[in-house]
Amino acid sequence: MITIRDVAEAAGVSIATVSRVLSNSDYPVSDKTRERILEVAAHLGYSPNRAARSLRTERSSVIGVILDNFNSLWAPFIIRGLQNIHQPNGYLCLVVNIPWEHHSQTKVVQDLIGHSVDGFIFVETWHRVSESMDMLRGRPYAIVHRLFHETDVNSVLPDEHYNTTLIVNHLIQLGHRRIAYISGAANFFSSGERLAAYRHALTTAGIEIDAELIETGDWSIPRGYQAAQNLLSLKHPPTAIVGANDHLAYGAILAIQDAGLRVPDDIAVAGYDNDEVAQLSNPTITTVSLPLFEMGQAAAEHLLRMLSEEAPPFEELRIKGELIIRQSCGAPQGQYALARNYTRNSPEPVFPQGIHKADE
Amino acid sequence: MITIRDVAEAAGVSIATVSRVLSNSDYPVSDKTRERILEVAAHLGYSPNRAARSLRTERSSVIGVILDNFNSLWAPFIIRGLQNIHQPNGYLCLVVNIPWEHHSQTKVVQDLIGHSVDGFIFVETWHRVSESMDMLRGRPYAIVHRLFHETDVNSVLPDEHYNTTLIVNHLIQLGHRRIAYISGAANFFSSGERLAAYRHALTTAGIEIDAELIETGDWSIPRGYQAAQNLLSLKHPPTAIVGANDHLAYGAILAIQDAGLRVPDDIAVAGYDNDEVAQLSNPTITTVSLPLFEMGQAAAEHLLRMLSEEAPPFEELRIKGELIIRQSCGAPQGQYALARNYTRNSPEPVFPQGIHKADE
């Protein structure tokens, strides 16, 4: 293992000087010496021993990331957002998944503290963070939530109001006045927020709210199917249906098609999430992207700020999504139903098929 | 912060003795002393400083996990498999994503070594591990690959031959003799393996291989669509089509339906991967699950064995998947297309990937 001592010897300086350069200290070192040290260090392949540094400084450049559900389709994007900020800043992430069943959050937090993590990011944790607050020992933390909401500071959430308004206004602008809404599961905080935004958008446009046009339920495709059937059987059925997520919207599309009607020609349908099904569906679904990557980034940025500047906890942060116009609302966009890109909110291709060269 | 010094003082012994007890050393300590030390440590709320321990022992109880593509739909399942083994054994995972473009693997490995990780797991890394071999400095590592294949030991891969045989035999057992195959991208190692298994399964069943029935291409839905169109236009079209993945199969289904035929009544279709589209498609797609979770587990188990027992590198490990019978092949199972257990949005864990109970 190459140590600071090896570098010092090779560069003909003392270890203190090497340390000053390699630890980005603001202690003055002459440019010549600095340059030589950096060169030698790179040549030798020096990499600092974090344990030693950590022991000395009581900081680790490691962030603890705690998730309840790694396998959600959303978590990876959030984590990528986090790392996109953390890694360039020299932070690595200890990622720990906590099963929903086990109330093991306390143990995990303790464990991570034992590893001297500098801060915490909680992603979609069902467990209340505040329960472990006293354990955090003044370490900064941030919470990234998609569907839940804690009455806590340091939370990053999607801007449900803005996002829902985006999609509802899109339909209004297309001339729809009878716009139905299939709400998500009632016990989710975001369901309420999205529904409220739907009402608000209609009211703002001078459209009266018709209770008949509001279906409630869960987040599932079958529920979307049923709800759409209900809506279709009304005396005055809607001309457009908004699902609180893409699954509900997809279910609605299937129901409409099974009823012998066409989407979007007879009824327009819109979703929310920019989930995979929105791209697979035929017609493809106009929806709003959840800014998962950006949410991760925002949380990471604020955490770093808290780490470096002793900045105060930030208030709740809301991140805006984008309207993704596809086929299901009939807006000009006509695209081959199958043309897809899998990038969701990530800046990189998820599956760069072309690059792969197999081994013999 | 409580250190062993505090414990030693409170217990009236030397720090060496405390260390022997608290680090689970097998060095002999009298039962009375041991008991007293444990009691005092617990009372004081002692928790070891990992940095100090790590500095001294050059071990960290941390595993470095390196991925090329965190956002793949597959990676999270693999990681869950890893952690399912590592966490109960007291290991945490430093998870690092390496962008495809940057050839930054060396730097990352160096960095992780700086963090004194005890071992490495490479997940789907495109970069050749062997290139960083000299950097690993004798640290054990394992590679989990889905589509690639390195001529390296310590690789965990799906059992492509077994899995493909599973699906082809299923069709043969259903009475099909003209079974077409839409292969994956030619430059992927697994494409070749799957295709070879298809040929082998047919030959074994005494069915002659018809080159006309083999389409090659990429992994995409549009390609599946085109390939199926080609197959349908043959003088003697197939009675069944196997896609090298579920996207190809889905494309084939769309093409068949657009041609006015029915799946599975007129032509059976089977996929591979147990991807999301296999559940969303109408009809749902009979496929083979990739044993991602199990692959992660296997890699983790072997890594731990190498860590604890100085076990030799293991040879290539192949993990079997399972046949998931849905609607697209017409096997007895046919149910309502929309009824599915689709828990993505629910607060229940999505994993394990398939409980292998198909749509209700």
Next chain:
DNA sequence: ATGAAAGCGCTAACAA
């Protein structure tokens, strides 16, 4: 069975 002490690699206070 227990204790004394060296030293892991690094940073920072103090010296020059």
Next chain:
DNA sequence: TTGTTAGCGCTTTCAT
């Protein structure tokens, strides 16, 4: 501007 050195908390040899 550079060098010397103490010591972070721990494990482990060596001595008792």
